[in-house]
Amino acid sequence: MASRIAAPTELFGRREETAALDGLLSRARGxxxxxxxxxxxxxxxxxxxxxxxxxxxxxxxxxxxxxxxxxxxxxxxxxxxxxxxxxxxxxxxxxxxxxxxxxxxxxxxxxxxxxxxxxxxxxxxxxxxxxxxxxxxxxxxxxxxxxxxxxxxxxxxxxxxxxxxxxxxxxxxxxxxxxxxxxxxxVDGLSDEGARQLVAAVAPLTDEAATRNMVREAGGNPLALHELATLGGDLDDAEQRRKRGRPPVGPRLRRAFRAGIEALSPPAQLLTVLAAAEEHGDRLTVRRAGRASGAGDAVWDEVTNAGLLHVAGNRVGFRHPVVSRAVYEGCGAATRRRAHRALAATMPEEAEERAWHLAALAHGRDEDVARLLERTAARARLRGATSTAARAWWRAAELSAAPIDASQRLAEAARASWDAGWAATAERLLDDAERLAPGAHVARRSRGLRGVMEFARGMPEMAHHFLVTDMKRVPEPGTALELGTLAMRAAWSVGRGDLRDSALELLLEGDVEGRTGLPGALAWWSDDVPADAAPADTPDLGDAAARARATIPPLLPPTPLALAWGIDKPMADALRRRLPHLRRRGERARLAAALAQTAMLDHAAGRWPQSESSAAEGLRLAQDLGADHIASHCRTSLGWLAAARGDERAVAEATARTLETSLPQGVRALSAAAYWNRGMASLFRERPEEALDILVRLTEPGHGAEHPTFALLAALDTAEAAVRVGRSDLADERARVLEAWERRTGAPWARCAAHVARGLLGGARAEGAFRAALDVPGARSHPLLYARAQLSYGEWLRRGRRRTDARVRIGAALEAFDRLGAEPLRQRAQREQDLTGSPGRRGSSDTRALNRLTAQEQRVAQLAAEQLTNREIGVQLRISHRTVGHHLGNVFAKLGINTRTELSHLHAACEPP
Missing domain, CATH: 3.40.50 (Rossmann fold)
Known part of the structure; x- marks a missing residue:
């Protein structure tokens, strides 16, 4: 939230209005x-x-x-x-x-x-x-x-x-x-864009989440935006109002509307307050309360003729939500109590709204009303109305007679606030609950919220401690399962197998939901790569997918592990089924996490537009929640897409934002993902030495990005970079890791990647390895990996002068890269395709001279004209620098030149105008 307020010096979003006024002035000058x-x-x-x-x-x-x-x-x-x-x-x-x-x-x-x-x-x-x-x-x-x-x-x-x-x-x-x-x-309300510009001018330090809230609550009213920004500094007052479901309205706006309301007769003024206090807009309820208070049909006519209230069927409302808030806040406390008393009197005793009206009438502690609100909150939570539940428990805590009751209700309010996306509110309510009456009841009633929040925003090792501690305190088996698997996620995110095993032990010992399916499902939580894994250990992929579909969502592993084990498709299906449910219930924290996971699964499956959309939505939600690690997870997917598309600026920005929080807090999984993105970006842009220097950090003991799962997922990238800089030993080690993992899991991607790594190493069995990679059942479900296998095979064929065969493989890869939008790889494939094809354009004597060169000599000449060194040319073309020198000697002899400068001039002369 902004800490200072500035006066805007220009109008925003008023182009048509100012044009009309400027036109009047211009005509007057004429x-x-x-x-x-x-x-x-x-x-x-x-x-x-x-x-x-x-x-x-x-x-x-x-x-x-x-x-x-x-x-x-x-x-x-x-x-x-x-x-x-x-x-x-x-x-x-x-x-x-x-x-x-x-x-x-x-x-x-x-x-x-x-x-x-x-x-x-x-x-x-x-x-x-x-x-x-x-x-x-x-x-x-x-x-x-x-x-x-x-x-x-x-x-x-x-x-x-x-x-x-x-x-x-x-x-x-x-x-x-x-x-x-x-x-x-x-003059109507500002568009969202105009409202954002105004907030930026009025309160330049306002963060993105607060800006979105202001724009939503102000409904395009500029004065409301000004006052929301001003009230942002008074957080307690703002949240006290939010607790009752009414965003704050400032004094200038209240005065502006009150002036019009005070022109009405007293019964009409009361009727407007009744309509504002009845937040659901039930016309029949307002009419009954109005008649009981002396506001008959004539009063309704007075109010509607004044344009304050609009009636449509059984609904009644104000022309703008700001009007409703200004009416409610602008009247005196006595008038508000009178309105709530009249409305409560019209409702049956079991009505939820009656509890709210009685709460508005309550002075000091009132345990009877607090219990009514507690029942209202419980019913709201069951139907997924988490924000309503949070407000009800919060107000019930205020009315509680005993500190222990208040503490328990505050803990419930904290959990509902977190689920509704009010992260700062949830944290403060949980602190208040623990301060008011410390004890295990806070963990029970908040369902282990302390560890959940720490996992989303803080240090995973600390989150693990809270989560395993609270697993023993919560009574519901489903909640115990949620906390236990979250503790395993926290252990996985820091690469601590010992912490994972301690959480696993508690899950297996405790009375948790889905306990019978734990042993089989939890095997997927391991990223150990046994070097002695035998082919007989390979599970049937169909059985694994079937088990994944039947497994309850909390038991499914973190998304990178699901990808590694090859159960990404059933996991993606489960998440897609879950998203509408989370949206309906308004569970924004769980929705943000699910979107982050869906985004990663989608980009691996080649659904890049869907991945980008899910990651962007998840990022917005996570930023609103203050869930830094979920936000970083979303940035990881966006960074992966940027690397594949060749947008290195976006990669740098996304990874820098991630590493700002993940390195200090020891979230190795996020740090590793950021390093992987950077390494891919360098590799795809054909800077293998730089790529290898980054990617080896994933296996470097003690480094902040060391993580076995991401080292495994990046093994092919590491092997390719190693081959291209002459580190066959490292490439062979990565190939062996992939082979061991493939023997353990049977995952199609691992089998394909292992064969590609072997093919890149060359030798007599290279072609067989490439063919085996392309024949792996299910490998096509990872389209970028499959296209890279096609390209690597095509490059190998082209270097072996089998140009016709190479053109087929490279062409297939080129089509896939073009369809996906993988621009750096598309450019590389296009270059390789050109080297397999017929000579280029013919025309001038210079062009004819260049056309006398072989395809490889033309490529060497082009890169030399760009002033690349022989070693740099060799890296790009995957030939030795000595071979580059040989080709370059032939180029100079055929063209009758002696220097690279002459070669540059010759190429420039042949460029089309």
């Missing part, structure tokens, strides 16, 4: 006048538009006035404020007109006629305009006295032939006002 009534609800930005017009009219005679309610009953009070600077020009008018204006300005006691006053003011303004255009600006026109309003309406309808502009602002539709017939412009 000799034609006009008038405009700007109208809309309080705080919508009318005054800002009037200030814009005033500021744009520096070359005009400018007359301005802001009407006030206290002067609305004084005849010609508005005209006095507007024309006071022109008092010395009154005598220039005709005698009867001068007398009329003197009377209107209070300079004479002579009787006057309003028509004569109108004509006199018109003459006065038109006389001024003979030398210089005139601008008349009147704000808060709804408070103008009747005489002034009639006069200005008379003038506004008659200035068209003179360079006079009249701009009036009003709350109501001008059709029924004294300026009927004058052009009008309704």
């Amino acid at each position: 000799g034609s006048g006009g008038a405009l009534v700007v109208w809309g609800e309080p705080g919508i930005g009318k005054s800002a538009l009037l200030r814009h017009a005033h500021g744009q009219a520096a070359d005009f005679v400018r007359l301005s006035h802001s009407a006030t309610r206290p002067e609305s009953d004084l005849a010609f009070a508005g005209l006095h404020g507007l024309l006071r600077p022109l008092a010395d020009r009154v005598e220039l008018l005709a005698t009867d007109q001068a007398a009329a204006v003197r009377t209107a300005l209070g300079l004479s006691g002579e009787p006057t006629d309003r028509l004569v006053v109108g004509a006199a003011v018109l003459s006065l303004l038109c006389g001024l305009a003979e030398r210089q255009p005139v601008l008349v600006v009147v704000d808060d026109g709804q408070w103008l006295d009747e005489a002034t309003a009639l006069c200005l309406g008379f003038v506004a309808r008659r200035v068209g032939t003179h360079p006079v502009v009249v701009v009036l602002a009003d709350h109501s539709d001008p059709a029924a006002r004294p300026w009927e017939g004058v052009a009008d412009m309704r």
Whole structure:
């Protein structure tokens, strides 16, 4: 939230409105006048538009006035404020007109006629305009006295032939006002983009999550945005209001709306408060309470005719949510209590809303009402209304008579707040619960929230401690299972097998939901790669997938492990089935985590647009929650996609943001994912030495990015980088790891990657390895891996001068990379395809000379012309630097040149214009 407030210096999202005002001023400069009534609800930005017009009219005679309610009953009070600077020009008018204006300005006691006053003011303004255009600006026109309003309406309808502009602002539709017939412009709420720009100008330090909340709550009302930003500093007050389901409204907005409401009769005012207090908009309930309070049908007509309430069928509501909040907060406490008492009296005893109205009436402690609210909260949680449940438990805690009861209800409120996405609120409520009455009941009632929050935002090892401790405290088997598997995730994220085993032991010993399926399912939580794994150990993939589909979601492993074990498809299916349920229930924390997992599974399966969408949505939710690690998980998927697409700036940004939190907090899984993304980006951009230097950190003991699962998933990348820099020993070691893992799991991706790694190492069995990689059942379900296998095989064939066969393999890879959007790999495949094809374009003598080169010589020549060294060319073409020198000697001989500079000039001359 912002810590300081600034005044914006420009209008945002008001292009059409300012264009209309600027057009009026422009026409006046050309000799034609006009008038405009700007109208809309309080705080919508009318005054800002009037200030814009005033500021744009520096070359005009400018007359301005802001009407006030206290002067609305004084005849010609508005005209006095507007024309006071022109008092010395009154005598220039005709005698009867001068007398009329003197009377209107209070300079004479002579009787006057309003028509004569109108004509006199018109003459006065038109006389001024003979030398210089005139601008008349009147704000808060709804408070103008009747005489002034009639006069200005008379003038506004008659200035068209003179360079006079009249701009009036009003709350109501001008059709029924004294300026009927004058052009009008309704000012509506800002678009979301305009609202965001305004927040950025008003409170430049506001974070993204707070900005989204402000934009949503203000409903496009600029004054509401200003005041929400201002109230952001008073967090306690803001959250006290949120607790009751009412976002805060500032004093200026309350005053703006109260002025209109106070013009109503007392029964009508009470009716508006009844409608504001009945938050569901039930017209029948409001009508019954209104009749019991003396607000009959005539009062309804008064309120609806004033435009405050809108009735549609059995629903009643205000034209804008800000109006409802301003009405409710602007009335006195006694009026609010009267409204709640009347509404509660209309409801049956078991109605949930009755508990809320009784709570609004309660003074001090009231255990009876607290129990009613507790039952309301429990029912709300069952139907997935977590935000309602949080508010009910929070209010019940306030009304609790005993500290232990208050503590338990605060713990429940904390958990519901977390599920609803109110992370900061959840943390403070949990702290309050523990401070008020420490004990195991806090863990029981919050369902182990301390460890859940630490896992999402803090240090995994600390989260593991909280989670395994609270597993023994919670009574529900399902909750114990959730905490235990979360503890295993925390252990996995720091690469601590000992911590994983301690959580596993508790799960196997305890009375937890799904206990009978634990032994088989929890095998998937291991990333140990036994070097002595035998082919007989390989499970049937179909059986593994079937078991994964039948396994309850908490028992499924972290997404990278699911990918490693080859159960990614059933896990993705389970997550997709779960997402609608989480959305319906409003469980934003679980939804963010599920989206982060779905994104990773989708990008591995080649569903890149879906992956990007899920990761972006999950990132927004996680940022709102303050769930840093879930946000980093989403950034990992976005960084992976950026690496595959060749967007190195996005890779750098995503990984830097991740490492800011993951390295200090020891979240090795996230750090490893960030390093993997960086290594892939370098490898795909053909910087293998840089890629290898990054990727070896995944297996470096003690490094912050050391993690066995990600070292396994990145094994092929590491092997390819190692081969390309001449580290066959390291490539062979990575190939053996993949082979051992494939023997253990039978995962298609691992089998394919192991064969590709063997093929990259070359030798007599290289072609058999590449063919075996492409023949692995299920390998096509990982399209990027499969396309890379095609490309590697095609490159091997091309280097063996089997160009026709190479063209088929490389062409298939090229098509896949193009379909996926893997630009760096597409460029590499295109280059390899060019080397298998016919000579390039023919034309000039220079071009014909280049065309005499072989395909490989052309490629060497092109890279040499780009001033790459022989070693750099060798890395890109996967040939030795000595072979590069040999080809380059042939190039110079065939072209009759001696230097790379001449080669650069020759290539430049052959470039198309």
